[in-house]
Every structure is written in structure tokens, then in C-alpha cells.
Amino acid sequence: MKRIVKRFSISVIVIIISGVASTASGQSSSIAENALTRLMEGDFTKAKSLAAAAINSDRNNGLAYAIRGRARLVGNELAGAQVDLAEAIRLSPDNGVFYAFEAACYQYQNNPELSRKTFERALQLLGSPKSAIEYYACGIAYESVKKEEAALADYTKAIELNPRFALSYVKRGKIYSNRKQDDAAIAEYAKAIGINPSYAGCYFIRGNAYYEKQQYDLAIADFTKVIELSPKDVDAYFNRGVMYKKKEKYDLALADYAKVIELSPKDASLYGNRGNIYLMQEKADLAFSDYAKAIELDPKNALYYVSRGNIYVRWEQWDAALNDYNKAIELDPKNADAYLERGNIYFKIKKQSDLAFADFNKVIAINPKYSNGYLNVGVVHHDKQQYSLAISNYTKAIEADPANLLAYLNRADAYEAIGSNKLADLDRKKYSDLGGKISASGEKSRREIFPQGTFDAKLAEGALGRGLSRIVGRACTKKDGLIFYAAGVKVVLFPVTPYLEEWYKLRDQKENKKTGVYMSKEANQYSIEAITGADGRFAFEGLKPGQYFIQLIHDFNQLKTARIYSGSNTSQNGPVREITNYYYDQDYIVERSQRLERFVEVKQDGDTKKITLANGLIKSCEF
Template identity: 30%
Template sequence: RVKSAVELKKEETITPLEIKDDMQGNMKEVMFQKTKELEHWMAEQNETEEPISVKENIDTILDNMQGRYSSRDLSLSLIETSRQAGITYVVYPKKKKMKLKKGLRLSKLTLVYDELSKPPKTLKRSESHGILPGQKKFLLKVPLYERLLRCPSLPLCLNFDKFAQSKGKIPENSGPQTWALDLFSKPKQKKTTPRETVVKISVHEDLSERVKKTPKIELSDSLESGLPPAVIRHYESEVEILTEEINSKKKYPAFLYCRRGALYRKLGKFQSAMNDLQEAILLEPLFLNAYWHRHFIYLFQGRINEALDDLNYINKYNKNNAEAYFSRAEIFRGKKDSTLAILNYTQAIKCKPMDADMYFRRGEMYEIENKVLAIDDFSKCIFYDPRRTDALFKRGMFYYENENWIAAEEDFTALLNIDPQNSQARTYRGRVYFKRHFYKQATQDLSIAIHLDPNNWLALYYRACLFRKSNPLRALQDYSVSALINDGYENLSCFLHRGILYANLKLWLLAICDFEAVISLERTIILAYINIGLIYLLHLDNYIEATWYFSEAIRLDPMYIQSYICRAEAYHKLHKLKKAVRELSCAIHLQPDGIQLYIIRGQYLLRMKCYDLAKFTIYQVAEMTKGLIELSPIQQALIYSFCENHDKAIQVLDGITSNKPEVTMYALLAKAQMKAKRNKEAMRMFKKALDIFSHSDKGRNAIAASSDCLYHLGLCYMEEGNLQLAFDSFTKAVKADPDFAEGFYQRGLCKVKLHKDSSILDFNRAITLDPKHYQAYLSRVAYYGLKGRYSKAILSCNEAIKIYPQSVRAYIYRGVLKYYNKTYKLAITDLTTAINMDKNSYIAFYNRALCYTKINELQMALTDYGIVLLLDAGETVTLNAFINRGLIYTELEQFSFALEDFKQAALISKTNVSLCQATAICCHRNKEFEEAVNFFTWAVKIDPCFLDAYIGRGNSYMEYGHDEAIKQAQKDFLKALHFNPVCTKARICLGYNLQAQGKFQKAWNHFTIAIEVDPKSYLAYEGRAVVSLQMGDNFAAIQDINAAIKINTRAEFLTNRGVIHEFMGQQQNAMRDYQAAISLNPTYSLAYFNAGNIYFHHRQFSQASDYFSKALKFDPENECATMNRAIANTVLKRYEEAKEDFAYVVESCPFWAAVYFNRAYFYCCLKQYELAEEDLSKALSLKPNDALVYNLRAEVRGKIGLIEEAVADYNQALDLQERASVV
């Protein structure tokens, strides 16, 4: 190097020795010492039970040396090994032969485990190889350039103090320069120390029972401590000082014995430590530190109960010892007693509320049963120690599992800011980005995760999913590497997606291999069977194999319709049409409303020549779609064609052609063959017609006929998919007749399918040749509309309107285009024009109603829907009009009108369960519960497995209010649960039903089941909170309502929590919840009412009156709020307002005794005692045994001079009070 090194000599600084004495440090020391003791015991057992001969020992050492030493040190190692064995000759290792080996000896097995458990070697060289990786296979020995190269460069800064400390420090009588020269001039000594046998007990899981059983550890003073030399010297010096002080007896010896015992324990002298600690406890029984250090010795011996006794003794006299609680928690954690561990962690946290590690340890225990509480603890751990990566990862995983993507992303990001090399966090953050559709960020994170951990198969799999569409080859590479790393069940999706990718790349055999791998991992994956069958069916033409795979899929899941359809097609390919029809019949049985299934079955019946059955099938489809088919002699051929009896239709035309062999009949026959999908025969007939035309006169009619044949021939080619030949035919047609506008129009359509840029030119040419070609304009409109160029399409509509200004259809098209263009007011203008032209155009009214709905002109939309229903609209339009108008009425909360619309819609579509359900819901909201029950019953008859109908009918029964109806509701809820036991909605309704019957424990059980099925069901938490409150368990109620609020913060839940706080006597917390509910939903009247009651009880009558007024503003029918406001106004001497409120409540609830009692008090305040006496008499007639009413009436009668009656009332009140006290 050119530059000199930095200054080697620095001022000596004495750094103080820092020694930690915390609970976890002590536990680590104890466990280390215990491990060393067990290793020593294992070594002794091996030496006594399995003595190894000298020859075997040499063989063992040589076998281990072959993998440990390089070839250049082999001779030296052999010499050293021979010396260790005590022989004078060298024993070379034998060559290994392939033969049956006996099981490994215990000593050899421990050496193997020792080697395997060592950490990997860190790469320390900084130079590249001088050879390419591909050249290694040609080398038989390790050359020089492949050996380990050390970095020749010096570090940026030489730390001479650290180097000197590692060499034992500089002596005081020598200088740094002299010491360094002496150090480097000394000759290096050869290491001859035999390699120690290290046994790790944690890896011997397959040894005998002798090894598995933990031995009884005896205390000794010869155990290795594992402390640094400086610390050991410091401890030994302290022990000497303490020993001198104990011998001198100048200080109280209990403290000295305790300190020396603690130091002995750290030095590994457990017997001396135990003696000193016992002596300290004997001298001072309340010296808690001695018990603390003794419990570590008990833990070393495995005497858990004695250790717990010491900790209990410490906690008995010191309730705030956090370390003792923490140690107890760790002991119970080791015993897998999570409850006691959590309790002790909690006590420790109370003593040290800012210790992050305690929160984390308690969170780990909470993870076993209650992850919500665990996350709370992890959050507190992060709050007190933001750099706790383990807590951040656990909380991020919780959010990830609960699909809280934003919170999970924040936690993983915070973790990566602390530890950017964490591959697992990178992987999960990438998955979070994947879920949030941030594909670029997901790709970056997954790529970094793979770079950090090349064996991260999960990151490779998700990155492949990201590349599946954009870069299939790269995705294929990632899938393959992921499958190579992990080919087990947990990576099953990798094989499945790679198979799909191979199928997209048309690598059929590779795709089949992957799908078969999926089946070998999980034999119930139906998708793999279906995909293999489709490959054999559609691409490899192996129909028998395809049939077998489809049959396996049906065997695994007999309800999967796609399997039957695919197997039917396979049978069709094998010409087994009967089996194909049978498969489709099974599919129709599973899906009776699948019209396409009927059509396919009709086609198969046609090929079987079962014309009647085929015709019946087509008629059945027509009936399903409300189509009408009429037979007539003239339309016989068309009917045959409609029924796909093309042979019969062609036969009829053949007869006509044989009787009348004209060119036009050949063309007609060709067109019939086109309709029969016999395009090749049709093309042959058209060519025959063209050949006839070529030999005929070339007149104008012949040219037109030739152009027509070429035009239809082009249509045949289009049907066959030969777009280029079709394009050529249309070109010939327009060349034969350059004024053939329809030919240009069809050629334009053909160009569109060929993706040619000049397609629009043919449309324009057609319009130029025939400016009144209405279909051409509309086709151009459709072309621009499909391209999403609505403005261009509107311009074409404008041209069509110019040609034919009275075209209602053009105005409707333009209005619909403007609707899609989101110019709703302009669309309304066009549709209004169409309506003015044709007052009976229900299509225009219907679309204009849609536009009015979009601009929120709901009344105008209702008017248009009403007109549509008055006109003779089709059944589909009428049905949609009823449904849309009902939805508008529902949005306007006019449920009576919505009910009538839904009723009419249900009568039109009598098999639509959704309409029946909507009708029943409207009946329920209109409090027409019997009608609601009828419609729900109708829905059940249509679909006996429709769960919502059972649940809705049960809720309607609940509103009846009597016991029989409640039992009937219970039956409906149970039936819904019978069909789907995991239906949380039915389970919650059943819980409320049982609550109404007073069966609180059963209701609580069902709410609990609902929570277990769906942990995010806030309604289940709310229901269980209400039941717990009724059962008197306020703490459980507050926990459940808190859980519901965490899932979904709603004003109703906050109000309920306020009520629970009131039952617990925490009115301040209750008021806080009510205020939060009001801020969340300012129109929620119940929160105002409950808050007003709290103000009322605190005699804040003005605020109470204001809150009662707000409650009545949003719920005018709340009689309780009205009466409470009347009482508050009475106290505030607002007598007129109070009088109005009492009058309203008496009118609304004439049989409520409390109203008359409170109004009597109001009259007393006004000194209108006669009226007060009347109200009190009325109250007693409604509630005869109320002592309070008798007492107040006695006072009133006394004031109006009715002394005897007053005395009688007083006596009656006293009698009632005595009876109440006796009861």
C-alpha cells in the first residue's frame, strides 16, 4: 500500500465492566449451565456403556477428518491421529465399499449431529474466481485458483486497542511497540489439542429411552459458566472480598452470604451457591433476594415446584416484584399452562407497565386462544419498543389473515425499515400489494424476497402469478423453481397454475403432467380432472381417456354440472349419442333453468333422428322463454329448420327443385343448406349456380344474380371462419356489381373481423352508393358504439336522423348512446322527442326513466315507469319496470307503494324467489306481518332450500308477540340451520328468539357458535353482549360489545355499550359513548334519549330537556322521551310545554299508569289538586297495588280537605309497603 496506516498508539482508556443481572439474562445462564451439565452426563454415559477400541476410534476420527480437512493437510492430520491413538505407525483410511452397513453408533451419531448443527461458513473472500463455473466439471482435483482466497487489503481503520485486548492486553511493564515486536517474532505453536466431542441433546430425538429421560442433576462446583474471562476474574475477586468480610464478621453476614451465593451461581459453583443461600435464609428468613437466587438453582436442577415455592414466598411479601411474576409466567409457559402464565404476565405488567418484552411474551400466550387480545399486547409492545420486529411481524400477519390490507402493509413496511433483509416480511408485503392490485410494488417486493432468500418458494409462486399474463415464459420459470424447491401439498397451487399456463402455451403434455401432479397431491381437486379431460377431448382427440377423467370428476362431486356437459360432449365425439343425451338430462336435472342445456340436448336428439323429442325440446325452450311457435303448411320448411330438422327441409326443397329445376330454386336450396349449417354443400350449390350463370346470357339480371350468389357464398365462408375467402367473394361481388351496396356493407363487416383499418371505408362506400341504406348507418353506429366511440356513433345517428327525421328508432339509439356517454339530460331530450313522435313507445319511456334515475329525478322516473306499465309493453319490460319502480319507492322509503310493485312483479315471475323476498320485506317494514309470512312461505315453496325466506319468515313471526308465533319462528330458524349449519344470520336470529323466550344460556351458546363460525360477525357479538347483560355478566357484555365496535363502529353499538356502562355504574363512560354515537350518526334518536336520561338523573334538567327534544325530532313516536321531557319541563317550571307533552302521551298511551302519576305531580305543582286527584285515581285503576301512588293521593286529598279518604290512603300505602317488605 502507498499510504501509512493510521496511528497505532492511542491513549489508554479504562472502560467500566458492564454486567447485566436481569431475569432473562439469568435464565439464559441457567439454561446454558444445565445444557453443559447434561452434555457432560451424556459423555459419561457413552464412555461407560459403549467403550470404543483404539482401532475403531482411529477409523471414526479418519472418517470425520475426510470431510473436515483439505487434501494438502491430510498427511499431517494422519500423523497427529496416530499419535493420539498411541501408536508409532500411520494408519491410512480405508476405501469405502458398497455394502450393507450397521446402524450408527451413539458416539458417531453425536459427531454427525454436531457437524450438521454447526452454522454455515460465511464467505470472507472479496475476489472473483479465476475460472468460469462451467469449467469445474473438467477438474478432478481442487486447483490453486479454486482454493479459499483471503482478502489482501487492509480495513479502512485499524482498531489497535481491540486487537491488543483480543491478544490479552499489553503488559504494564512493556510499551506497545515492544509488545507488538515480541508478539509477531514468537514462533507459532502447532495445535495438538485433541478435538473435543460436543453433544447437543436437542437433536437426539430418536435415541433410546435412556437418553430421552432427563437425569437427576446433582449440584457441584465444577460446572463451566460460559462467561468471558474478564467477568470471571471480576466475580472471583468479589468472592474473595466477600469471603474475607464473612470471616471477619464485621458486617451482617446474611447479605454477604446472599451476594456470594449469587456470584457462585454465576461461576457455575452451584453447591457452594446453595450452601451460602441456605445460610442466608437461615440467618434472615425474610431476605427475599436469597429466595430469588435459590429459585434459579432449583430451575437448574429441574425442581419446578420448589422454584415456584420460592417465587410465591417472594410475592407474598413483595407484591410489586415484576421479575418474580415474570419468572413464574415463564415456568408456567414451559408447563404449557397458558392461563396461569397469562395471569402472571399480567401481574408483571402491572408492576412494569412499560416493559415491551412482557407484553410480547403475554401476546404469544394469548395467540393460543384469543388473537384479538394478543394483537393488543403486540401493539403495546410496539408502542413501547418500536423496533421490535417480531411483534411487528406477528401483528402484520394478524392483519393479513383478517384481510386488513392497509394495516398489514404498514406493519410490514415498518418492519422492513428496521430490518430490510427480512425475506419473509418482503414476501408478505408483496402479497398484500398483490391483494390491493399494486402489482408493480408487489413484483418489486417479491423479487427482493427471492434475492434475499433464493429458497423462498412462496415468493416465486406469487411472482409467477403476477407474470402469468404479461410474461408467460418468466412466469413459467418462477413456477418451475417454486415447484423444484417445494413439491409438497402446500405448494399444490403452483402445479395447478403451471398446468394452466402450459395449456395456454399449447404445451398439452406438460400441462397434463402438472395436473396429474396435482391429483397425486390431492385426489379431490375436480378442476385438475376437468382440465386433463378437456385437453384430451379438444386437442389430443383421445376421447376415451377424456371420458375417464370426466367420470372421475363426477364420482368426486356428483353435483358439478360442467363434468356432465364435458362427458356428454366426449360421448358425442365417440358417437354414443344415447349416453350423451343421458348426461345432459342429468345436467338439466341439476339445473332445470339452463336453456343452453336443452338446446344441446335437442341437437343430440336431432343427430339421433329423434325429431319428435327434438321438436319437443325446442318447444320446451320456447315455453321457458315465453316464445310462441305456430305451425302452418306454408311455413313447414321454416319450422323444420327451426326444429333443426334440416334434412326434412332440404328434402322438401329437393322435391321442388326436381319438379321445377330453376336457377332460383338452386339458390334457395343453397340458402336452406346454409341455414342447416351445411356450408360446404351450400357453397357447392352456389358454385353450381355460378357455373350455370357463366353459361347463360351476360345480361343485367345475370350479373345481379351472379353478384347475389357471390354475396351468399361470402356469407358461407364467413360462417366457416374463412374470413379471407369471404373477403375475396365479397370483393368479386362488388366487382361484378360496383353498385352493390350490401356487398360493400358485408365486406366492411368482414374487414372488421380481419382487423383491417379500412373497414369503415366500406361502410362509407355502402352509404355513398345507397344514401338511404338505413342498416348501414345503424351498423356504423354499432361499430362506433362497440369501440366505445360514442361521440362518433352519435354523429352517425345524426346522419340517420337527417335521412329519416321521423325515425323513432334513431332517436332512441341516440338517446341510449348519450346515456352511455353520461350526458343524461341530452339523452332525455332525444328520448322525449321519440316519445312525442310515438306516444306508445314504451322503450323510449323506459330508457328515459333510467336517465331520470341517474340524475336523481326520482319523481319523473316514477311517472315514466307508470306510463310504461300503462302501455302494452312486453313481459320483460313490464317486469323490469315494476322492479325498478319498486326499488325507487324503497329508496324513498315509501314501502307501501314498493310493496304493490313487487307484488305485481312476483305475479308476473312466479318462480322468482328474489321478488317474493323483496315483497315480504316490504310487508314487514309496513308492519303487515301476516302478508310477509305468506310471501316468505311462497318463496319457500318455490325454493325449499332458500335460507333467507326461512329467516325472514321467522322474523315476521317474532313480530306477532305471542308464544306460539315465537315457537313457530324458532322452527324456521332451526330449519334454516338444518340446511346450512354455518349460516350466521339464522344462528343470530335463533339466539334472539331464545332470548325472547327467556332461555338466556341457550341464546348465549348460539351467539358463541355464530362467532366461532364467523369471527367478524359484529351482530353476533352484539347479541351475545345483550344476553350477557341480561344474565348479569356485565364484564362479558362489555367485552363482546367492544369486539363488535372493533369490527364495525356503529352508533347502535356505541349506544348499547353506554347502556352496559350504566348498568356497571360508570355513567361518565356511558355519556362518552352516547356522545360518540351522536357524532357518528347525528340522527340516531336513542343516543339522545339515553344521554338525556343521564342528564336527568344528574339533575341537569335543561340539558335533559334539550336532548329529549332532539330525540323526538328524529323519532316523534317515542312516548318515553315525550314523558321525560314533560317531567323535565315541570321541574324547570315550563308548565305550558309540559302540559302539551302530557296531553300527547295520554292520548297516545291511555293505559299507561306512569303517565297519570307524573301528570298528577304536574298538577300538584300548579296546585290543581282536584285534577291531580283524578289522575291518581286513574293510575290506581290501572295499577292498583302501587304504594307510592296511594301516598301521593293521600297528600293531595289532605290538601283538599278529604281527611278520612287521605287517612285511608295512608293506611293502604303502609299495608302495601309492609307486604312488600315481607315478600
């Protein structure tokens, strides 16, 4: 919605036709030639009035009609321009320059097919250009079919033949601008302005070039000059307002937008941009009103629905926001912002991560350089504890935008989750260096790490499919020579997948008093649970052949007895001093926790596998 008006590149045709001039009176020809000079220098108002005078003097002066038609086109008098051009061609039906001018008029009216055919006719008639204007006409024809090199050569030849051909400098500047050669473009516009310091259109175009270079003060100066020369130029006020917004001079921007509303009260884009300023000023109510007005004036513009949806999000009106984002996508299926914002609601509010994931991936498909698209895909993976995939997407977000603070911070958390603490520390430092607020912290008493691999839900689901096999077992713990049966304990069976094997290996390597190694929440969901009986027995039924990992945590209390010293008695038996100590027995409870687990393989469907889960060889615990 941060629109900058870039006026349509209208082709300017300047015509010198000896045959036409000979049919006009001497006075009319002289006036028309003067009008032609003014047109070449970009003085369209004077060219128009002189052309009208020439026509009044001689109704058969084709050059005068062509000049007036061109001037009318600049003033957006499309119907009058079309009539004048048709008359010019009627008076000189074999003139290629006239056809090129008419083709440009069709182009301005968004009639590409008729414009293309008319340009083709113009080039047929302009086979061997000789004058500056003929080269100029060839240039606009070539430019219309994207042959920029040929067009540039013809504009250059036109300038060689007429160094004061200001319009040729402008056309050359636009080609440089298209090529992102902004300095070269600005130099061309300066030459045109040097020829005609009152050339308002050239100041406007140069202002846009300064905008592209983020030289907002110079752009403001040029748009101000346009307003000075043409006080009712709505686009100049609009663009200057955008420049003021860029410089955070919001009151000046609002004043320019107010002028646009005065001159063009039905300009939807004005309300959209003013709404943005109100939002920056934390005036959500005013922003909402402007977005709503923009929608009223232009109900098919997706951008306004996205902006209004963002206000609904601020107000926590989630369903209303979703409706606006849905409408934006309906109107513009390639609106990446609409998918991004809708995905945020699906993920954060509706807890529908699959829908959010689809929307975030759509953002990337639409714009592969959209940093926050990768960031949000990474967040979904992160939430699922798929840390390697999260890291990969955070890295892509950083590649697309090296200043994306959240990508560094989130990647740091993901690195820490897989035990890559040094990389995590580097990312947190980068986050801080870029301006993120983060302070030093103490070491965690216990950290959690996870496998780097991605859990394959389909593989696990298939492994837990229905079969005919059984695993039956018994669980108990031996402590201090006593046997404790795992009574009423949850037993969990997991299918053995590459992810589980990675976790098991990582646990062997990394687990200690300060580090716990865990599987993801999703991996834990693909399991089967059983509860042991009073004697520690359990069973799993309906299993397929395959490898399984069975685990339980046996928490129990052990009753122990301690001899407590209660005092002593001293007596004297002759020369011997005797001391008698007194004790009593006291029972106490010791809380125990024992992890019992093992891998089990079922080879044939229909087999029954008998196992024991114990912390050693316990004969009385066997099934």
C-alpha cells in the first residue's frame, strides 16, 4: 500500500511534415512550428494553446492536430486526444509518426492489442528515419515491444539531430531507470530540466528516481517544484506525502494527503496510505476508518483488506481478521502478506498448525525471498520439536534478510535444543549486535536436548498397524537384595524408527545429571501404553512383526530401618569406668525411581514374545 505514483510513459511525437505544412496557410504553419518547439521542450500547456490557434487559422493543418492531441493526452483528455489524432491521420494517412503517436494513445487507454497493431503500422511507414522526430517515433515503437537497445539508439540519434529535444532525454532516462541505473537516469532528467526549467513532468519523474535511491529530501524538493508549477497535481501531493512518511514527518504527510482528498476525494489509495500513518501513530481507530473507506472506494483491492485485518488482529477480533485475509486471498491469490497473517492466526490462535504451515509455505512459493515466510515455517517445525528443519528455515530467513532479529534468536533456541551451545551463543550475540534486547544469564541447572533428525510420523504409524502378535512381560526392580514389583505402572511401547535410534544413541552419549535427552512430543504420541498388574505383569496385543522399544519408569518407596542413638549411661565398677549406649530402631521411607527398558523384536506374525524388564538378573521376576 506504500504506493508511489509512477505516471504512464506516454510517447511524445513531434511531427514535421512538409506535405502537410504546404496545405496550411503561412501563418498557421508558423504557429504550428512554434507549438512543435514548445512540445519538444515539454511545455505542453503552451504547445496546446498554440496548436489550437493554428487549427483556427487552418483546419487542414495535421501537425497542429497532432500537437494538440498530444497535449490533451498529458492532461488526461483522452477523448479529445483521440479525436485530434484521428484527424491528423486523416489528413496524412501515410505518416508513420502520426501512427506511432496514436499507438501511444491506445497504450495510455490500456488497449494493448490495438496499440501493438498501430505501432507495427508506424514502423512499416518509418523504414528509413531521417529527422529527429522520426528517430524519436521509432524509439517509442521499439520501446513498446521491449527492444530497449534499439529504442535507446534512436533516442540518442534524435538528440544528436536536435540537442534541445528534452523529451528524448526523458525517454532515455526512463530506460536507464528500468535498468536500475538511477544516477544515469537522473542525469538525463537534469538535462531536460536544463532545457525547460518549467517542465513539471520531468521534476515528477526525477522525484521518483530520488525515491528509488532513498534520497527523500531531494525527492521532496522535486515534488514541491511540481506543485509550484501545477498546484492541482494530485499525484505530486500524494508522492510528497509518501516521502514525508518515509522521513517520519507524519503531520506534513497528513497535510499532503488532506490536499489529495480535497482534489480527488475518491482516491482509495490515499485513504490506504493515510491509514498507514495513523497506524504508525498508534491511532488504530482512525486507521480502521481509512481502511474501511478505501475498501468502500475500491472493493477489489486486496491490500486494503489485509490492512484492515491487521487492525482486527490488534483488537483480538480473530474471526473478523480471518474474513478480511480470506477476502484478500480471494481477490489476489498471490498476496503473500495475506497468507502470512492468516497463517499467524491459524498457528497462534486457532492452534491449527497444519493450516498455518500450508499458508507459510504458500508465502515462500509466491515470494522465495520473503524472509518472514521462512521464519514462520521454522517456527512451526520448532513447535513440533523438529529442530533441524527449524534451523534450516531460520537460516534461509537470515539469508533472505540478514537483519531478521527473530530468525537469529529462534535459531539460537533450536541450536541449544540439539546441544549446539556454541552456535546458540553466536546467534544470541548476533541478535544483540543487531539491536535485540537480551541480557547475560546464568547457566541452567538442567538442560534438555533432542535428536537432530526429523521424526517420520508415517513410518511410525505404519509400524503400529494391526497384527496378530503379542508381547507379554513382567517388570520389577531389585534393591538391597529385595524385589519390588512394578505394580500399577505405565508401560510404553514405541516402534523402532531411525529417529528413536538416534535418540537412544544420543542419550547414551549425552545424558547426565545436568542434561536430559528427549524425543519430540510428536514422537511420543506414536506409542502404545499398558498398565502393569499388582505383580508387575503387562501385555501388548495386536502387534505386527517388527522391532519395538519398551520402557517404564518404576517409582516406588522402599521401607528401611535405621538404629538411632538415644543416649548413654556411665557407671564405675571398681577401677573400671563403664559406658553403656542405648539405641532404638526407626523405620523410614526411601523414594526410588528406576528406568526399565529394552528392545524387543517380533519376527513372525502371530508370535508371542515373553520378556522381563528388570535392573539385573532377577529369577523371581521372570514371566
